[in-house]
Amino acid sequence: MASALDEDTQQSLAEGRESAKVFLRSIQKDLQKVFVVFLLGFLATFWALRMYVWEFLYNVTKSNMSPAVAAEADVIATTPFEVILLQAKIGLIVGAITAIPPLVYVSRDELRARGAWPQSPVSRWKLALLGLLGVGLFSFGVAYGIYAFFPLMFSFLAGFGLEAGIEPTYSIVMWTEFIVFLSLSFGLAGQMPLLVTGLSYTGIVQYETFRDKWRHAVVLIFVFGAMFSPPDPFTQLMWAFPLTALYGFSLYLAKLVVTAQRSPDGINVLGAIRNHWNVVGGATVLGGGLVYAFYEYGGRTAVNDLLRLTGSSWRFLEPGAGLGTDPVTATTGYAVAWALAFAAVATLWAVYADLDTTSAGYQYGDPTAIDVGELDAAGVRAAPDEAFAAMDEGESLALAQAAIDDDDPEKAQAILDRFDEVSESGEGDAGDAGDASAGNADGSAAAGDAGGEGGLMGTMQNRTSRASSTFLSEFTDGDEEEAEDDIGGYYTDLKFIFDSLRSRSFRLVAVFGSVMAAVFTWLYLGGLATVRNDLESRVPAEIEGGINIITLHPVEALIFMVKFSVLVGLLAVFPVVLYYAWPALRERGFVAGRIWQVYLWTGALFGGMLGGFALGYAYIAPGLIGWLVTDARLADMVITYQVSDFLWLVIYTTIGIGFLADIPIAMVLLNKAGVPYRTFRSRWREVTIGIMLFAAVFTPADVITMFLATLPLMAAYGVGIGVLFLVTLGGRRNLSPPSKAIGR
Template sequence: MSSALDADTRRQLGETTATARAMLRAAQKDLQKVFIVFLIGFIGTFYALRLYIWEFLYDVTKSRMADDVGESFEVIAQTPFDVILLQAKIGLIIGIILALPAFLYFARDALRTRGWWPQTPVARWKIAVIGLFAAGLFAGGAAYGYRVFFPVMFGFLAGFGFDAGLNPSYSIVLWTEFIVLLTISFGLAAQMPLAITGLSYAEIVPYETFRDKWRYAVLGMFVFGAFFSPPDPFTQIMWAAPLIVLYGLSLYLAKVVVTAKRGSERIDIPGAARRHWNSLAGLIVGGFGAVYAFYTYGGVDAVNGLLSRQLAVGPWTIATSYRLLPAGAGLGVAPDVAIGLYGGLLSLTLVLVGLAYFVYAELDADVIETNLGDPTAIDLSELDAAGIRAAPPEAFVDLEEDEAMAMASQALEADDPEKARAIVDRFDETEAEREAAAEAAAEEEGDLGDRAERAGDSFLSEFTDGETDTDDIGGYYTDIVFILGALRSRSFRLVVTFLAAMVATFMAFYVGGLGVVRENFLSRMPPQLVDETTLEIITLHPVEAILFIVKVSVLIGVLAVLPMAAYYAWPALKELGAVRGHQRVVFLWVGSLTAGLLGGFALGYFYIAPAVISYLVADATAAKMLITYRVNDFFWLIIFTTAGIGLLADLPILMVLLNNAGVPYRAMRSRWREVTIALLTVGALLTPADITTMFLVTVPLMAAYGVGLLVLFIITAGGRRDLAPPAEIVS
């Protein structure tokens, strides 16, 4: 497959490999020091987890759970080596993270040679300030996670599962990895002020871009949160809200820094304080007054009254455990002294915020005043012909053609043709330079696009051998692109239908439907088999129940959109010769498949599913086993033995309908390999993440496909008389 990569890509990979080798050679004599740093991080993390962190994480997880939920909560180890291997794994990661900066420092000569290290020495105090600022931001993000997000999230998720009859018995591996992932994501998200300020100051990304594209940034935060936080609306809001506030703070800091840079870095903090001393004094008085009024006129009682009310989230409630104490309680000082301390802290905060605002306002004013020395602020209409020719090019960058012609006309009216000619000449020169720069940028962008296209084309060529016949993968690719093009104009309706079905299903389960399904299904089994001491359904991962609902909702959304997609794609399929008949036949398909699905579901729900699960439970009970089913396995078993029966019944029906649309029996029989791959793909995407369940889904579907082939063999007399003439593409 090496030939699938173009020369540019291979050269880039070669340069990266050479750089890595050079770094190893440069740091070779100091690798012992790097290893010592790694070892300190590894051993320190290993014992910190054992002595302190496990208990701390357990307390954080349980801190906001309701009493009955907290009593059922437990962290379990599934294998004898779970705990020690997890400690070693986390220690290994922390050790590598700590050792990486040391390795980069000792390999700085190799990086400097290749231009990846600053050529001009950077003051160590600046590096220290940036490092401390980054560490402080990371700690602040993690603190928000452990003090606010984690307690509320775990209280909600555990309560959601508990109300549905699911005991929160979290696997120590899954539970810890989940917490670590969220901690890292919060810490990285908290670096936003540093990242935006740095990019704006270095003019890599202009401040105006961050300011004008805030809508895309907010959307990106929700998308980012969808990957790193539980997929329910409540925690999504808890994730995104502080990030939005942080983005606003980042914009403010970036504007202050950029304004200072553009204003020749004239930051006069003492002068701003002197000029606005009266406003700052008012903030100090207001801070002390607000604290005094809060503690004197019943503020503590009012807040505690609000906190005593449990936080409602849908049909669930999350108990609150925070209470405000009277002034001085817990500090060992008198109430008056405590009020003074609190007032001083609030006043200091208000003064810092106010001073930052006044500094920013004066910087903005400085920029306006210093525009007199800014080449772009030169008034060309006040210059003579010699001044026009001597003006810097920046003065003509923002000049539009209409403005240039207007100034030239004014010069002609003032009987100064030399100035008019100079204006036109300088404008033409600037316009030519601008067009040349645009062409160069377009050429560079086109070169990058050509490289990507060459890499993609060469990869596709290697994969398809350049063939586009319908029997080759290249032909499949061409046909799929054509069909997707037919669906593109209807994509909005398809997406809306998919989202509506998915959201409706998710909310139905989310507001109590999961518990209703569990109770209703267990009620159809013998009572002695569903005793709580015998049969227990647990969640090993904090978001396992939510993720199950999401998967089922996606499956329902796909099923809802398939008929529409078939209807809209029918003309393209007919043009390709894949089907015959009018697209209205899709309605017959929908009716037939719905009838088969409902019939199979009723058969599975009332007879097959209760019998199968009762047998499995009775067999385990007879062996005196304590049964603890994972929520994924239990509910997917219900789906497989209820809706799955309907889907199995639909497969032969679908094959008959396809034969009636022009897909011959012989084509279905000869394409069984492609069908097998497609069914394995569906099983891998929509079932729990283990190979056993994937095959448990795929094997019955292949059996149903065999039944469909048998039915078609009988109906078509072995393919000699199909229900419709074969379509061209599959004849």
């Protein structure tokens, strides 16, 4: 290929650059005003950080900690210019965000001329309402993170670190970025209603997609929360529940907007209240009664006692405290306010419930509003053509796959048949459509002869294979055989091997997840402190004070625990993958020998890993750490190590030794599997490059450290070549004949 971009794409990019230049020249006279706004935002942020923000964030960090933990927590600067550079960085970001609205405003005429601005005027009150809603949702998300989420999170992190012998001494940069970015994530999550509603209204993503995929959204929310919040269930629920509720509210707003868009009549709120007056009235009474009972019948006292047991400093005050009113009046006011809030929620539900009978597809006969996914097989066949004319092939495949997942192959086949029928009738004339329909009938009969579900799956596989064929042909001008050569000739082999593992994926994930969860639980319940104390006990006696280990990032210790658990999980699942993939590897010529050799591989590699680990943990790790500590103490240095650096040093000098021991063992096993001695000897350059890449990824960003990791690995590879030289008599007698895949 002469170029990765064709001529049309290059021309489009050139035109885009020219349009950007013209656009900037047209608003050049107003850019000074935009810069003034940016400068004001920058200076205001810089001043606020120096005067108020640092102290405020520091108080938030310690607000929910016990006195003993708060006394140990601290925020430090690790470089002389760290604080002022951080203030400048945050000021630049806030200034740029502040300058975006005036930049859009002064360029509205140019945007309108290019079709990127509404041609018809939009009411200012609508724009103001939309802006206020966006700002309000963003502010609510940030406030929830700062006042509710962070106090509990920092209390847990600091307490967990101290129990493991790790001092919560946070770097001001990492601490601030952690708070800022996580707060922004809550603020952006608060924009979910606007995002879902906007995508649904414009039709970029159908409302039905957001509605039908709500389970996937909830799972993603919990997974994201598990990755970026502490592992205690309470904090994860504090992350996930509000976002899940927000997603439900987003679906509600999207339903309202889409219904209003598809329906010529407005939504009748009063009519919905009349239709569900009993629910609205009952919710109103329930809301007021619950709040009144909470204050009058001991609810406030019980909750405060529970908060006191959990160590939280937050309490429910007496009614009217700080408001200047007596308790009776305040309790009545609280009850009325909550009764109105419950009434508002019940009203929203009533409107939503009536949407099922006021939607465009139900009342006004709009066939494009019909949700095909909600129909059964008979309903799909009876649905009007317009419901399928707006689909593309990907949407039809998604609906068919959803039907198969619901164990309804008849519905899936009906969706594909109706989509093909409507598509062919739209592309050709009546005669062509008749011929195509006859062809489809013949194809359906053939599929029926082959088996209903099998024929359907074959149809879907043929459809999806078009995408992969098109992908390959883009690189080879339509020649798929050339595509396999272009990517090394292993495309078919690798696909065959991965397909053999697909049916075992649940078992592989189960093994990986179980081992990872077990290791993480052990570390979390005291394993981390056990290892740290055991290694510190081997520090030479003349080193007073031992080793101070600190965490510069609030979740640094947790991140290490997750990474280490993943590493052990991968090591544990490797023999299982090898066992299930061995028949496919043997069939494609990558290995030789029967499957019993998997047990030999597992035993040999596990033995090498265990022996190297025992050697490293008993002698190498404590000896190296003791030497480093002694050297630093003799130079009158304060011995304070970052937790991630210290623990990874332990990993490299324990599990790393086991990995080095496994390299010669693996080379002998590979020779037994069909990789000849001469291949190992002639490919040392490629191996060196691969090891350097591995070291660059899994070691700190330092050239010297990378070479320090590369040299032992290459030495182990050299030892392996020496062992193979002896075992194979200089390559004259390999343990197994070379496999056919090696000669490619």
